[in-house]
Structures are given as structure tokens and as C-alpha cells.
Amino acid sequence: MNWLPPNVSSYGHQVDQLFWVIVWITGFFFFLVQGVLLAFVLIYRAKPGKKAQYLHGNTLIEVVWTAIPAVILLLLTVASQKVWAEIRYPRFAPATSLQIELLGEQFVWNVRYPGPDSQFNTEDDIATINQLHLPVGVPVLVHVKSKDVIHSFFVPELRIKQDAVPGMNNEVWIEATQAGEFEIRCAELCGLGHYRMKGFVKTEPLIDFEAWLRETKANE
Amino acid sequence: MSSTIAVNSMETTQTGIPTAKLGMWVFLASEVMFFAGLLGAYIVLRAGTHWPHPADELNVPAAAVNTFILLSSSMTMALSVAAVHRRDTGRLRMFLLATILLGCAFLGVKGYEYSVKFHHGHLPGTGLFWDVYFTLTGIHGLHVLIGALANLWVLSLTLKRDFFERKGHLVELSGLYWHFVDVVWIFLFPMVYLI
Amino acid sequence: MSSASHQKPGFIRKYIFSTDHKVIGIQFLISSLLFMVVGGLLAMLMRWQLGWPGAPLGFMEKIAPEGMPGGVMVPEYYNMLFTMHGSIMIFFGIIPLLVGAFGNYLIPLKIGAADMAFPRLNMLSFWMFVPAAAIVLFGFFVEGGAAATGWTAYPPLSGLKETSGMGQTCWVSGVILLGFSSIFGGVNYIATIINHRAPGMSFHRMPISIWALFTTAILTVLATPVLASAMILLLLDRTLGTSFFLPAGMIINGDPLTAHAGGQPILWQHLFWFYSHPAVYIMILPAMGFISDILPTFARKPIFGYKAIAYSAVGIGAVGFLVWAHHMFQTGMNPALGTTFMISTMLIAVPTGIKVFSWLATLWRGSIRITTPMLHALGFISMFVIGGLTGIFLGSAPVDMYLHDTYFVVGHLHYVLFGGSLFGAFAGITFWYPKMFGRKMNDLLGKIHFWPTFIFFNMVMFPMFVLGMGGMPRRIYDYTQYTGLVHFKDLNQLMSIGAFCLMASQLIFMVNFFWSLIRGEKAGENPWEATTLEWITPSPPPHGNFTGPVTVYCGPYEYSVPGMKKDWQLQTEKPSGNPPR
Numbered sequence A: 001m002n003w004l005p006p007n008v009s010s011y012g013h014q015v016d017q018l019f020w021v022i023v024w025i026t027g028f029f030f031f032l033v034q035g036v037l038l039a040f041v042l043i044y045r046a047k048p049g050k051k052a053q054y055l056h057g058n059t060l061i062e063v064v065w066t067a068i069p070a071v072i073l074l075l076l077t078v079a080s081q082k083v084w085a086e087i088r089y090p091r092f093a094p095a096t097s098l099q100i101e102l103l104g105e106q107f108v109w110n111v112r113y114p115g116p117d118s119q120f121n122t123e124d125d126i127a128t129i130n131q132l133h134l135p136v137g138v139p140v141l142v143h144v145k146s147k148d149v150i151h152s153f154f155v156p157e158l159r160i161k162q163d164a165v166p167g168m169n170n171e172v173w174i175e176a177t178q179a180g181e182f183e184i185r186c187a188e189l190c191g192l193g194h195y196r197m198k199g200f201v202k203t204e205p206l207i208d209f210e211a212w213l214r215e216t217k218a219n220e
Numbered sequence B: 001m002s003s004t005i006a007v008n009s010m011e012t013t014q015t016g017i018p019t020a021k022l023g024m025w026v027f028l029a030s031e032v033m034f035f036a037g038l039l040g041a042y043i044v045l046r047a048g049t050h051w052p053h054p055a056d057e058l059n060v061p062a063a064a065v066n067t068f069i070l071l072s073s074s075m076t077m078a079l080s081v082a083a084v085h086r087r088d089t090g091r092l093r094m095f096l097l098a099t100i101l102l103g104c105a106f107l108g109v110k111g112y113e114y115s116v117k118f119h120h121g122h123l124p125g126t127g128l129f130w131d132v133y134f135t136l137t138g139i140h141g142l143h144v145l146i147g148a149l150a151n152l153w154v155l156s157l158t159l160k161r162d163f164f165e166r167k168g169h170l171v172e173l174s175g176l177y178w179h180f181v182d183v184v185w186i187f188l189f190p191m192v193y194l195i
Numbered sequence C: 001m002s003s004a005s006h007q008k009p010g011f012i013r014k015y016i017f018s019t020d021h022k023v024i025g026i027q028f029l030i031s032s033l034l035f036m037v038v039g040g041l042l043a044m045l046m047r048w049q050l051g052w053p054g055a056p057l058g059f060m061e062k063i064a065p066e067g068m069p070g071g072v073m074v075p076e077y078y079n080m081l082f083t084m085h086g087s088i089m090i091f092f093g094i095i096p097l098l099v100g101a102f103g104n105y106l107i108p109l110k111i112g113a114a115d116m117a118f119p120r121l122n123m124l125s126f127w128m129f130v131p132a133a134a135i136v137l138f139g140f141f142v143e144g145g146a147a148a149t150g151w152t153a154y155p156p157l158s159g160l161k162e163t164s165g166m167g168q169t170c171w172v173s174g175v176i177l178l179g180f181s182s183i184f185g186g187v188n189y190i191a192t193i194i195n196h197r198a199p200g201m202s203f204h205r206m207p208i209s210i211w212a213l214f215t216t217a218i219l220t221v222l223a224t225p226v227l228a229s230a231m232i233l234l235l236l237d238r239t240l241g242t243s244f245f246l247p248a249g250m251i252i253n254g255d256p257l258t259a260h261a262g263g264q265p266i267l268w269q270h271l272f273w274f275y276s277h278p279a280v281y282i283m284i285l286p287a288m289g290f291i292s293d294i295l296p297t298f299a300r301k302p303i304f305g306y307k308a309i310a311y312s313a314v315g316i317g318a319v320g321f322l323v324w325a326h327h328m329f330q331t332g333m334n335p336a337l338g339t340t341f342m343i344s345t346m347l348i349a350v351p352t353g354i355k356v357f358s359w360l361a362t363l364w365r366g367s368i369r370i371t372t373p374m375l376h377a378l379g380f381i382s383m384f385v386i387g388g389l390t391g392i393f394l395g396s397a398p399v400d401m402y403l404h405d406t407y408f409v410v411g412h413l414h415y416v417l418f419g420g421s422l423f424g425a426f427a428g429i430t431f432w433y434p435k436m437f438g439r440k441m442n443d444l445l446g447k448i449h450f451w452p453t454f455i456f457f458n459m460v461m462f463p464m465f466v467l468g469m470g471g472m473p474r475r476i477y478d479y480t481q482y483t484g485l486v487h488f489k490d491l492n493q494l495m496s497i498g499a500f501c502l503m504a505s506q507l508i509f510m511v512n513f514f515w516s517l518i519r520g521e522k523a524g525e526n527p528w529e530a531t532t533l534e535w536i537t538p539s540p541p542p543h544g545n546f547t548g549p550v551t552v553y554c555g556p557y558e559y560s561v562p563g564m565k566k567d568w569q570l571q572t573e574k575p576s577g578n579p580p581r
């Protein structure tokens, strides 16, 4: 089923898996509650001469319906934590050779590549506006920053969202697994142009990516 | 109409705590959270940026004098409450007035501190340190002012004949608030001026 | 009520500046319903733009010449619409409706008191609420228009004159004033419940609705001041140029802002959500309380697991203080903090589940009467569960990374706030209307209101999950800007049609509400054959509430007691033979 857009990131399938696990868990409780509700309302409609049962509770069943959700939620938390740590804990981040600075501004995304010297803000930097190119199969560290108000870097297909907060340098890593073209959608209200703060992502084989960098530099 | 009220539970209380006092305690709990929010913000902001040594910037002796003034006023406030219990109108008025005057003295010293800072060009909006200083002490000062006005109001009520029967408990309420304002300062003084 | 010639001496005292908790409750009821109509109308404009982006709406040119020149909406105006829609619905709709109206009306009646502990403070609370709303709404008429930074008002956007105008200042000031109103109300509720219970009304004989309102009051008193502190700091940032939430190095429209340094935008979010997460439980606990009163009444059965339901309300309230940063998973805060908040967020589903299952068990082997309040109560369970379960997706931090700030969140919040809180409020209004006004609402019209509301509600809100999973961000004026979202146009149109029908369905409720005031069937003391104290006194109750001394002898939900002729036992009746439990 394609409720979610196709995934093209290395950890995306873990996020999706977790999503589907939650769909199953919550789906079960959804049908349980709606079904029981409907059934009881139909079965126990008032009938003349029939009195309701005088009943205040039952400890055993109360313990059961406290314990079962508690255990399920605990397991879900553990599973979520595993994925969360892998994506967000700096100590699990893969070693990367490529860094990108993504600077949000009302209402554009400034993209900056450090160039051959791997240092930002030097002569050989490559800067674009709203054009983010990523090599396939290479983990990339993105420094998400903002010039003015809060924005949020969101690429649905990469399963990534990271707020760009002025005064902060938020580092996230991504690794594209397929070539393709996608959109950056700004996901934090940033003013009247929030709706059109759109960027373009192109994931491509490393050779093409490097060629693009050279070409962009040459055209500067 | 009033007979239907009289038969009700208005006068009895379930816990034995006078309702007005209970209400004041709940309100003070709310006030505690208010200052917790402000002080929490201060701690977080201070941890996140360069912070000057406060004693170099602020008038610590003046604040120490103010601490002494406020502590004394808490004592006169306690004496006012004791005077209510003894139904001693003369002393009640005297101590209430003393509390109010001490509160005014506190505000006076604060005003002096502020005017010196203004003179040196330190205002809210001239740097986070000054923002925090003026906001925290300003909001506390507002509380002192409100407390002093409450005491003034109670003082004016003592002119009424049946004050002790009908309004005597207000001294204790006003006192609770006053002590609270005092305690807040006991936190603010070291946090803003010393460390 | 409006004509001046009908004024009796003391009219103002009796209906406007009254200190009677029942009058104040009804004042809160009417005004919050009116604000909800305003909020609903704003939503209609939003739905118009979302269904048919850029299509002109002729008559709006006259009403909002700047926001909709030529009838075509501009982006700023759309931002104002959802900001004011969210703020009005939450701050001036649901909270005053559930807490202000029902808290005031029900607490003294249900615990056997003559009035609130502090009637004048109570009046003050209402008369601060009205100007607070006026100040926030006044934003529409000032230079630059109303607040437009979302109901969450994140700085720097909301903290700089360069990025938000006078309307934002109005918004902040109004919300501060509202905060005082809430705190005064909360102090009053707590003092009243602790001290003014009638003889025999122990805590464990209180109706669940009172447990819920008590917990709510505690949340209000402890959380609102933190919001107030944040709002004051934001106001200072806006007016005096302080830097609490404003970091160094910002460049707006090419101009560097050199005056600010050291502030933290994230600090605002912590303070805001420290209030606003407890606030979402402020908005659901009372509704859960009403449901817990209504289900036993119409299932003619004691509530299942009284203590578990009561304590789980307290548990939800307590844990509710520990989950706030689940709104901030993607802000770049320390991911280990994210872990902590994920654990507490998952935990909070457990007490909520206890409640849901206990409600279902209350229906089991009952003798169910389907009345309008009961329909709304059943609708509440059904819809709230959808809202709650979708909260689990958002509570899982990695999944929230995808879903945060998409329409999935918007779907979640409408299922809990409309499907939960508002259905709960409808249940409460239709249930206690006879007590409030002495006449019943029309049951047939009530049901005719319920079904379209239920159906169209789902037609508007369920597709939001689809949009969210499809990656559509919220607070978007024109999603067709994104090629990846253009295909959602049909779905959005369907939702908009649903929304218009939903709004229209509310006319039935309004008609029923006002028509029944005059023409409704006389209710009598206890039209629902219920057990709690408000039903032993005339409808509407006299000044002072009860006509004689009240003493409580049994729990609140003694229905179908074996050996009794009638199937309900009032709390003031001595148990006959069979001791409960």
C-alpha cells in the first residue's frame, strides 16, 4: 500500500517499518473499541422488563487491560528508541566525507558545499539557491541553520525533517539510496511566504554529482 | 432567599481550613509556578551564553540593604498578625503601617538602583543581562507594590467598627502574600546579584 | 432578555454582573459558543481557499478588503485565519466551554454547595475573559491585521516587529489577561471542591466529572502561570526590544538585527508546551468526566471501575506535566531528551486506555437508552479513540520525524478536540440543558443534529491523515505550489464540501438550543432519572441551589440496585438493605 510516498533514504525503511507496526497496533485497538462499542449498543439496548446488571468492577480484568497496553507500549517505545538513536544520536552517525550547509531564509533555501578543501566559507565553496544535490550511497552530514526565523527542512521521500533554528546548528545525516528528483517543503510556519518556500532535491550517482559540483562552480 | 443559603454547607468546611486561606495557598502555588517559569528561563538563558559576573555590574550593597528591609517587613507583618489575635487595634495599625513603609523603602532603593543604571545607559533591550535583571527585579517589585497596596487596603478597613469580627482574617491573608513576596526575593537576591 | 423595557430592578446585578455560579456558568456557555461560531466561520474561509485555491469569494471583499482584495485571499490573511481559528477555538471556545461553563455550573450543584467559595472572584474571572477575547479579536482591525504566527506563536517570527505586527501584540496581551481569568477560576474550583462538599460527600462519592474538573483546576493553576511568564517575556521582546527568545546574528530582509543576542527561540517552545500540553488535558479531562456521568445514566448501570477512572484522571494530569517536549522532537534539542519524552508520552496512553475500556465495560449488560446526550457520548468514545491512537504515531519520535507539522497532526488535533472535547461538550450541553433552563431540548432535533455532525466531521477530518501521510505540510496557503501535492486537490475539495455541510449542520443545534428555551418541554427535577445531587433540586435551581439541607449517603452511580423498585438511587437516599459493593 502506498500511504507514504516512496522511500529513498537509507533509514527510511526503518521509519516506515515502525510506522506500519503502529498501524497494526492502533488498528487492532481501533477495531476492538469500535466493534465492542457497536456490539454493546446493539445487544444491550433497553428492553421492557429487563434490568441492567448491578456491577461496580472487576479487579482482574482491570489489571489485564492496564497491563496489556502497558507492555505493548513499552515494546513500541523500545523499538522506536532503537531507530531514533540510530538516526539522531551523534555517536551512531556514520563517518561522512561530505558536508552541506543548508541555510533557511525567508523564503529560500541557501545550499552551500565546502568544495575540495572540505571547509565552509572558503574560496572554493559552491553555493546554490534552492538546489540541493545529493550523491546516492554516500552519507551526507547536513548543517541545518537559519538566517531569520524558524524553518524546517522536510523532504518526504528522504524521511527527514529537521527544524532550522536561528542561533543553532542542527546536524542531521542522510544517505540517499536511489536517484530521483524531489521537493524540499518548508515545514515550519515562517511568514507569509511559508507556503512557497520550496527547494529541489536531486539525488544522483556520485559521478554525476561531482560533475554537477564542478559545473556549478564553473558557472558561478 | 438568604434562608436557603443558610441551610447549606457554605459555612461549614470539610477540612477545617478556612476557605479564604486555602484559596490564598492555592493562588500562591500558582505564583510559585510563575516565578519558576521566569527563573527557569533565566537559568537556561544564562547557561547558553556569556554572562558577566553580576557583582561587577550590580549594586550589591543596595540589594543587601533591601534584603534587610524586606526581612524586617516580614517581621512587622508577623507582628500585625499577632496583633489581630490579641485584637489590639493600635498595634495592628502601627505594624501594618510599618510594613507598608518598609515596602516603600524597598521600592525606593530599587528606584535608586534603576535610576543609576538608566544613567549609565543600561535599559531593557541593551543586552540579555540587563533584560533579565530588569525583568526579574521589576516583576518582583510589582509584587511588592501589590502587597503594599493590599496592606494599605487592610489598614483602611481597620477604621471600620467591626473589623475584627468581619475582616480580621484579611490581615493573615495579606500577610501570607507578603511573606511569599519576601521569599521570592530571598531567591532572587543571590541568583541575580551574587552568583 | 434584551429589551430595556423588561428591565426589573437589579437586572444588571442578576444577569450581567451576577455572582451566582449558575448565571456565570451560563454566561461562559453562551459566550464560548458564540466564539466557536466565529472560529468555525474562519475555518470555512480557510476551507474555501484550500478547496479552490485562489478562487474569488465576492462578498468577502467588503468584509476584509485587505485580506481578500477582489475576493481573492492573500497569503497573510490565510495565516491570520488559521492562527485566529486555532486560538479562538482553544482559548475562547473549548476551554471556557468545558471549564468555565460546566465547571462553574456543575461544581457547586454536584457537591451540594450553595455557590462557589469566592463568588466575586468568579465574576471577575468571567469579566476578564470577555475583554481578553475582545483584545485578541481586535487584532483584525489594527494595522497589519491579526496575529498570523499560528496559535503556537513561535519566536523569532512572533517576537520581532519586523516579522509580525500590532495584531500579534494584541494576541499576546489578550492571552495574558485570559491566563489570569483561568487562574482565578482554578483557585475557586479547588477551594470549593476541597471545602464546600456537603456532609457525606467524601472524595470517593464525588461524581467522576468533579474528579475531572478538580484535576483540571490543578492543571490550570500550575501550568497557566508558566504560559503567563513566557507571554510576558515575549511581550517584552516585542515592545522593549529585549532578547529573551532572540539570538544573535539574525538578518531580516537583508538588514542585520544587531540589537539582539543571547536569546533562545527553543526556550519559548519549552515554556509554551509546558503549559499547552497540560492544556490539551484541560480540554479533554472535563469531557471525559461528562461522559463518565452520562454513560451510567443511560446504561442504567453503575460505572465500571469508579476508582480506576477517577485515579486515571489524576494520573493523566500528573504525567501530562512530563510530556511537553513531544511537540519538539525535530527542533534540534538533545536527542536523549527526545527519548525521555517519548517514554512519558507512550506512558500516558495507559491511563487513557483504562478509561476507554471502563466505559465500554459500563455498557456491558446495561439497559441502554439512546438519547441525544448518550449519542454524543458514544460518538465521543468512537472519535476520541481515533484521535488518541493517532497520537501514538506522533509520540514515536522517528515516525514523528516524518509526520511532524503535516496534516497528520492537524487530523490528530481535530479528532481529539472536535471528536473528543466538542462531542463531549455537546453531550454535556444536551444532558444538563434541562437543569440549566428548566426545559428539555428536542430529542429528535438533537439526533438530527448528531448524525450529520458525526458524518461530515469524519468527511472533513479523516482525509487529513491521508494528506499528512502523503507529506502535505500544515499551515500552507496554497499547496498546489508543490508539484508533489497537486494530486490532493480533489480530496481537499471533498473535505471543503464536508466542512461547509458540517458548519451548516450546526444550525440545527442553534435552532434547537434557542427554540427549546421558549418552547421546550418542561423538564422537572430529574428528567433523566439520574442519581447525583443536581437532580434533587428544581430546574433551574433557585438562588442557593438547594431547598433544604443536603446529606449524601451513597456513591454517585447507584443504578439498578437490586431490591429497589426504581432503577436509580439518589445520592441523598439511604441505602436500603443491599450495601453497595
Ligand code: HEA
Pocket: A025, A026, A029, A033, A068, A069, A070, A072, A073, C152, C280, C281, C283, C284, C326, C327, C345, C346, C348, C349, C352, C353, C354, C356, C384, C385, C387, C388, C389, C391, C392, C394, C395, C396, C400, C403, C404, C405, C409, C412, C413, C416, C417, C420, C421
Ligand atoms: C484534547 C486534546 C488532546 C489530547 C487528549 C491529545 C492526546 C495525545 N496526544 Fe496530542 N495534540 C493535541 C491535542 C491533544 N492530544 C494538539 C492540539 C496537538 C497539536 C498542537 C499544534 O502543534 O498545533 C497535538 C499534537 C501532538 C503531538 C505533536 C505532534 C507534532 O507536532 O509533531 C504528539 C506527539 O507525541 C501528540 C501525542 C498525543 C498522545 C500520545 C496523546 C495521548 O494522550 C492519547 C492517548 C489515547 C489513546 C492511545 C487512545 C485510547 C487508548 C487505548 C484504546 C488503549 C490501547 C492503546 C494502545 C496500546 C496504543 N499530540
Ligand code: HEA
Pocket: C033, C034, C036, C037, C039, C040, C041, C043, C044, C046, C047, C050, C082, C083, C085, C086, C087, C089, C090, C093, C094, C149, C150, C151, C152, C410, C413, C414, C417, C418, C421, C422, C460, C474, C475, C476, C477, C499, C502, C503, C506, C509, C510, C513
Ligand atoms: C476545538 C478546536 C477546534 C475545532 C472545533 C475546529 C474546527 C474546525 N477546524 Fe480547526 N484547528 C484547530 C482547532 C479546532 N478546529 C487548531 C488548534 C488548529 C491549528 C491552528 C494552527 O495551525 O495554529 C486548527 C487548524 C485547522 C486547519 C489547518 C489549517 C492549516 O494548517 O493550514 C483546518 C483546515 O482545514 C481546520 C479546519 C477546521 C474545520 C473545517 C472545523 C469545523 O469543524 C468547524 C465547524 C464549526 C463549528 C465547530 C462551530 C460549532 C459551533 C457551535 C456548535 C455552537 C453553536 C451554538 C450556539 C451559538 C447555541 N482547522
Ligand code: CUA
Pocket: A104, A105, A106, A107, A150, A151, A152, A186, A187, A188, A189, A190, A191, A193, A194, A195, A197
Ligand atoms: Cu520557511 Cu516555512
Ligand SMILES: [Cu+2]
Pocket: C276, C277, C280, C323, C324, C326, C327
Ligand atoms: Cu502534547
